[in-house]
Ligand code: NA
């Protein structure tokens with residue numbers, strides 16, 4: 042049952058999970074990671090992939106990694122904020138201007154501050170996959186300025202920071218569990234939601250979504266983390282191999298992401314979803330940037346400055 | 354590991370341990386001896402499986418039924434229904450099936466459908482002499498239509514997992530859902546003949562009119578629920594809360610048959626039934642989690658698809674696998690663990706995605722009724738108080754009717770593909 | 781009203797017990813204390829279930845009302861409902877031990893002899909008690925481990941949600957010990973009369 046004997050030493054099985062389908066870029070990268078780790082440890086560390094929430098949903102897998110019942114997961118970085126509130130910085134609307142800005146922040150001082158906070162709570166960060174930027178999707182009209190959002194009920198991830206971001210953009214942020222979203226869009230309980238084109242495509246919600254407005258308001262990466270409990274059982278050599286292979290997987294995922302986003306957009310257009318560039322993105326940025334100050338006032342850890350100065 | 358898990362489980366079941374504790378104890382025992390995973394995992398999974406928002410429909414529809422029963426709404430609705438259809442054979446039992454089919458068009462879960470319709474009609478059927486066994490069997494099976502006729506939460510999960518058109522499956526589920534309903538009504542008619550539950554004399558037009566006027570506010574419950582969901586005011590889950598509130602207001606303030614001292618009993622009863630249902634769901638989730646973490650279902654599925662490349666034989670094998678897993682696993686667990694392995698193989702053999710999807714969902718509907726773990730069965734028997742031994746013979750016939758429909762759906766693709774073709778989901 | 785509670789389990793036990801001489805009417809101080817403790821727990825269970833159900837009813841309504849009428853949805857209502865539901869489920873699950881409402885498969889045991897049935901019942905009740913100890917222990921550790929996890933929206937630690945499990949475990953254990961004793965001494969269960 043997942044254990045074997047090799048060279049007299051007991052082999053270890055690491056279970057890694059996420060909510061995504063097997064053909065998602067992150068799972069393609071994780072399969073490569075599994076292969077790399079198995080080869081370089083001569084089978085001593087075996088990585089088993091559980092896609093599609095096979096070991097539980099968003100909160101459950103983060104909790105599992107923290108408790109050590111699940112070894113690794115990758116998950117929307119904001120989901121770790123229940124343990125590490127500082128992680129909310131990655132879910133602030135319009136804070137990151139581009140993918141390059143995001144990567145520069147995570148590789149620099151901001152990344153170090155977060156890593157320290159994560160380690161304290163039992164998560165060893167291995168890297169950040171690019172989760173795509175999230176844009177607004179709805180069934181009423183293309184969104185060009187904040188006033189276009191007036192009165193629209195937009196579903197978002199039920200966390201304070203994301204709800205607040207969507208509210209300040211001008212919409213009525215509506216928390217709802219993902220299972221109800223399809224029917225809610227179909228029956229009109231919701232006017233729209235927000236996510237990346239790839240998620241819109243894989244969740245099949247384009248069947249009940251008409252417009253995608255290219256707001257790119259959240260540029261939230263997925264944190265790929267290993268449980269500190271599991272980490273403690275590994276030898277230094279194994280730790281080194283896992284860290285290196287994780288870096289390779291992250292680089293690989295980021296490279297195939299762009300290509301897949303374009304594929305998803307083309308497929309969505311073929312399904313009749315209408316895309317529009319947003320005329321007045323600055324108005325949205327102005328409406329939400331007060332949240333950055335509120336964050337700094339709350340945690341006083343210099344993260345906002347670290348992120349902003351990484352923009353150069 | 355797998356042998357210990359199942360042996361312990363089956364022995365405990367046979368010795369009449371509660372289903373929930375049989376699942377939990379066997380999980381603890383087998384994990385303790387054979388797994389490298391921390392036993393924490395069992396309790397975490399129990400907790401997470403029981404903190405599921407869509408399950409709140411269970412206590413609140415049961416509560417609504419309790420308020421309706423004590424508040425005089427049920428009596429009026431049932432009088433009205435008997436006046437309209439009481440003279441037809443199988444009247445109230447068939448009305449229950451139709452109500453479940455109708456509610457299936459609003460709700461996406463079998464538990465909600467069974468709770469919504471059963472809490473009202475199981476007591477009514479018992480009162481009209483149908484017997485606990487028929488009342489429970491009808492509602493447990495009919496409630497499972499909730500996931501076949503759209504909307505359907507398992508179809509959404511399946512659509513996402515296997516990348517099958519959700520809208521297409523929704524359309525494809527309509528005919529199979531109706532077929533299940535019709536087959537259950539056929540069983541009803543046979544049973545009422547055997548049991549000599551004879552039709553009532555036809556009501557006069559005046560009686561019909563009077564009962565209509567008398568039950569007008571009660572009938573308005575249906576208008577509020579249907580109207581509220583279709584107008585986008587609340588989700589089908591939230592509808593349960595609104596239904597309970599409305600039933601309380603009418604029973605307490607308008608009909609004044611619901612007294613203050615009835616309230617604690619009705620509230621506790623709905624929570625008690627929910628506790629039983631949810632503990633079993635949580636236990637089955639832990640049991641399934643351990644199986645999944647040890648990759649047992651996926652190994653079985655891999656083995657199965659390697660056996661044959663005949664499309665029809667494979668579909669039969671898959672149906673058997675689903676039925677077996679369906680006895681103790683929840684539909685979503687089967688979908689996310691097994692379907693990703695099976696589906697690519699089935700697709701290569703030329704089975705249409707929507708056909709496969711609808712077949713899988715009809716199969717899961719059967720799974721929601723089969724003991725030992727079947728949510729629709731738990732809710733129905735929780736409401737009626739029937740034990741399995743009270744109803745097994747009767748129940749097997751209703752289940753048989755569902756399995757018959759499953760065979761039709763498996764071997765006649767047109768049943769699931771015709772409406773999707775008409776509505777443009779298949780080009 | 782007793783009749784609406786699932787009661788077949790107890791009924792079988794009562795019928796089977798007819799053939800066996802009942803223990804004497806005086807149950808002794810230990811049994812009396814045990815009975816009293818179980819009544820208190822039952823009262824706690826009932827009261828918390830009533831509060832939880834009424835609370836969920838109110839906040840469920842406010843969730844719809846705030847979204848549809850006020851156009852300002854309460855962000856935390858779904859979370860509050862979800863964890864209240866978890867509490868209600870675990871309280872209901874432990875109360876169902878007292879009322880013998882848990883679903884079981886009684887197709888084989890009905891052919892057992894009275895003596896065999898008693899042994900089997902004893903073994904099952906002891907196992908249930910052991911599991912309750914497991915739930916109490918693991919649940920406590922888990923609740924403590926989760927004090928550093930906060931809820932998504934509400935500023936409340938997950939400790940309070942997880943606390944439902946060890947409490948439920950403790951209540952199941954208390955009810956279970958009484959049930960075990962009752963089976964051992966061939967005492968008729970008072971559970972049903974208590975629900976009047
Ligand atoms: Na449905």
Ligand code: NA
Pocket residue numbers: 679680681682719720721722723724725726727728
């Ligand atoms: Na089942």
